[in-house]
Amino acid sequence: MRYLPLTTDDRRQMLHAVGAESIDDLFVDVPEAARLSGPIEGLPMHASEMAVERHMSALARRNLVAGEVPFFLGAGAYRHHVPASVDHLIQRGEYLTAYTPYQPEIAQGTLQMLFEFQTQVARLFGCDVANASMYDGSTACWEAISMAGRVTRRKRAVLSSGLHPHYVSVARTMAKFTGDTLDTAAPELNAMTDGERLLAAINGETSCVVVQYPDILGRIADLSAVAARAHEHGALLIAVVTEPVALGAIKSPGEMGADIVVGEGQSLGVGLQFGGPYVGLFACKDKYVRQMPGRLCGETVDAEGKRGFVLTLSTREQHIRREKATSNICTNSGLCALAFSIHVTLLGEAGLRTLASINHDGAVRAAERLGKVPGVRVVNDSFFNEFVVELPVEARPVVRTLADRGILAGVSLGRLYPGEESLANGLLVAVTETTTADDIDALAEALEEVLA
Incomplete structure (x- = not known):
């Protein structure tokens, strides 16, 4: 049973105290498109626990698991090996x-x-x-x-x-x-x-x-x-x-x-x-x-x-x-x-420096390899483990195509900056110690095919 300590009159007095006509007035800062006006379409009103588990598992299988595919996503969230x-x-x-x-x-x-x-x-x-x-x-x-x-x-x-x-x-x-x-x-x-x-x-x-x-x-x-x-x-x-x-x-x-x-x-x-x-x-x-x-x-x-x-x-x-x-x-x-x-304690200062060096070396190898793909330009002249390449076409469709092939190629700048046409061809690529040489080759070869 839900615990509802407030009466209708209690709520009316509280809303009056803050100058609101209804509870909906408290959510005016939330864009209307993001508000629910009723039950979520497509979901049943009730289901058994086993049915829900099976349905959620099926949804989860639609995700590409970061550790199972070549992974180059970054932009503020990075895949590192956690002991x-x-x-x-x-x-x-x-x-x-x-x-x-x-x-x-x-x-x-x-x-x-x-x-x-x-x-x-x-x-x-x-x-x-x-x-x-x-x-x-x-x-x-x-x-x-x-x-x-x-x-x-x-x-x-x-x-x-x-x-x-x-x-x-x-x-x-x-x-x-x-x-x-x-x-x-x-x-x-x-x-x-x-x-x-x-x-x-x-x-x-x-x-x-x-x-x-x-x-x-x-x-x-x-x-x-x-x-x-x-x-x-x-x-x-x-x-x-x-x-x-x-x-x-x-x-x-x-x-x-x-x-x-x-x-x-x-x-x-x-x-x-x-x-x-x-x-x-x-x-x-x-x-x-x-x-x-x-x-x-x-x-x-x-x-x-x-x-x-x-x-x-x-x-x-x-x-x-x-x-x-x-x-x-x-x-x-x-x-x-x-x-x-x-x-950080497990790494220690020497370990952190070694980890950083591995990250940077991998990113350098990736930039050199991607720079050899026809039509691709490496934008950066300095970077740590993340850099931008400019493609000859808009990056967002390329990212989606590569995801369908099982490669998470990076973050398109068009996604980060919608409406900025000058950035639409930019692709942000991150490389960490979890990125292998085979991963880099797979990304480069897939880009060559898609951009051909």
Whole structure:
């Protein structure tokens, strides 16, 4: 039996208090096309458990399994090999059942794990301090923009054209409610990043400049000049890292002057999982720590002088007055953060550098092989494990054709940037340690056939 504690009159009073005529008024921000007006067409009103299992299994068989076919998808979610020990350890009861430390000091194991996670993220990003995880990379990006606004007391953010369009979309959604202005642009299909545009756009009204590193087209730029210009005008530099494995091979954003570094931690320890749950990473310079959202675990000593861990600088709306809060995060991605931390620990610094080298070497081989396909042009002159090729035809139909042949060829830029005709022929290709030489040959040979 459903538990319905509210009477019709209760609901009427609640709707009146918020100025709504009906419950439907609460969903006006959801596009009408995405709202259900009745039962889902094609689904029976009821079915037996066995019938549902059989039907769902049949639907699942229509998917191409990432580990069973040549796989070149990336664009912010990457297929890496996750050691079996990661899953074994996070399945332990004391971790799997842990939700969030509302009475934190009695959960010393959870706090120590989060403290280690923070240390790893801070070192990886080249920052002074990191928090105990965010929801995912896109929301971490927005939280950084919001934090920069609090620090600078400004409302104008300049976003690089190389920032993932889904991250831009999340920022736009949130900015509608905060009054922030976002200076955005679509990328151009060439090897150059938009550093000159960013330098020209920074002024005395700018709260922050947001750059992705490597960017959505896989390009790698030196962030030092943008950081210097931002600081000249009292603005902050926010760097977004969607592929943290890259930091085993390239200089960290913090070393180049980034004030806040955020990103997606899915690459390490967390599977693709159809898009989530993932784990957002967030780090910054020490002087901004009091404006940092989320949880922060600190190390201390107890009354007997023994090492211990605590939650510190709690700034959520549950701890202080809502209007003073720097975060509305009511939980964290604790289990995914643990998976990330275990994977990083198993790798160690030397292992991460080796993994990054393997990724880059594979991507170089793939770029060289695809560049020999008639009509295909490799756009990048710098990349880590992801790059763009320009096809002589629109990429989306090619991707679908190759998927029918059992090859997941990459992400078409037309899918990421619908309506941008100048990007329609672009194909974003990602290569990791899971990509074999045979996979690369299969993709190249299939492209040659399809484009002939």
